[in-house]
Every structure is written in C-alpha cells, then in structure tokens.
Amino acid sequence: MESLMYRIAIVRKGQPADRRTAAGPGELRDVVYGVIRAEGSTITDADHSGLIELIGSARDMADIEGFAGLEFGAASITIRPATPSRPEKPGKVTPSDVRRYPAYYIAGDGRAAAEASSCDHGYRVTDSCPCCP
Numbered sequence: 001m002e003s004l005m006y007r008i009a010i011v012r013k014g015q016p017a018d019r020r021t022a023a024g025p026g027e028l029r030d031v032v033y034g035v036i037r038a039e040g041s042t043i044t045d046a047d048h049s050g051l052i053e054l055i056g057s058a059r060d061m062a063d064i065e066g067f068a069g070l071e072f073g074a075a076s077i078t079i080r081p082a083t084p085s086r087p088e089k090p091g092k093v094t095p096s097d098v099r100r101y102p103a104y105y106i107a108g109d110g111r112a113a114a115e116a117s118s119c120d121h122g123y124r125v126t127d128s129c130p131c132c133p
C-alpha cells in the first residue's frame with residue numbers, strides 16, 4: 001500500500017530543520033521543487049522528467065524502507081511516510097502499536113484490526129484502558 005502522507009525535513013547546515021508535510025505525491029514534488037529553486041537552480045522543461053523520476057524513486061523508497069533522502073546544493077531533504085505503509089507485524093494489535101502509529105490504527109486502514117484486538121485487561125485497544133500505560 002502506498003502512503004498518502006509524507007513528513008519532510010529540509011536541513012541546511014547551521015539552520016534549524018524546516019519541517020513540512022505533504023498530502024500526496026504532488027505536494028511532495030512541489031516541496032522538492034521549492035528546495036531546488038531556493039538553492040538557486042532553475043528548473044527547465046527538460047529537467048522535469050528526470051526530476052519526477054528521481055522524486056518518484058525517493059517516494060518509493062520512503063514507502064518501502066520508511067525513509068529516503070535527497071540532496072540539492074546545501075540542502076538535505078529527508079522523506080518519511082506519515083503513516084507506516086507496512087505495519088510491523090500482522091495479527092493482534094497491541095496498545096503500544098496504537099500509541100506508536102495512531103494515524104494508522106485510529107484514523108487509517110488499521111482501524112478494523114485495532115478494534116478487533118484487546119489489551120491484557122480486556123479493553124479494545126482503540127479504547128483507553130485504565131490499566132495500560
């Protein structure tokens with residue numbers, strides 16, 4: 001499954017990280033294009049296909065590996081899926097899974113699996129259990 005949301009950090013030496021989110025591949029590309037332009041490069045029509053391929057392969061890597069990096073001039077860009085594309089383990093969902101990946105288990109595709117799972121105290125893991133940390 002492809003991630004729909006990405007967390008992006010743009011880092012330049014000596015500056016705080018500029019953190020962004022992208023709601024999909026188009027916004028991710030816009031952020032990367034913005035960085036390239038901010039680094040003083042002009043993007044010509046001839047550059048688009050190569051850049052789209054580069055950004056697309058970085059996105060694939062982020063989807064599969066959970067992390068991808070790009071560098072343009074003095075800027076480093078890291079890309080992570082905001083929702084894990086592959087939850088770490090199939091089957092029973094634990095309360096710590098829900099705490100770690102709320103976007104996936106509460107609001108995302110993992111909701112049904114989370115609702116079908118209960119903690120050691122008998123509460124559904126989507127409900128707050130008074131005994132779980």
Ligand SMILES: [Zn+2]
Nearest residue numbers: 119121129132
């Ligand atoms: Zn519990």
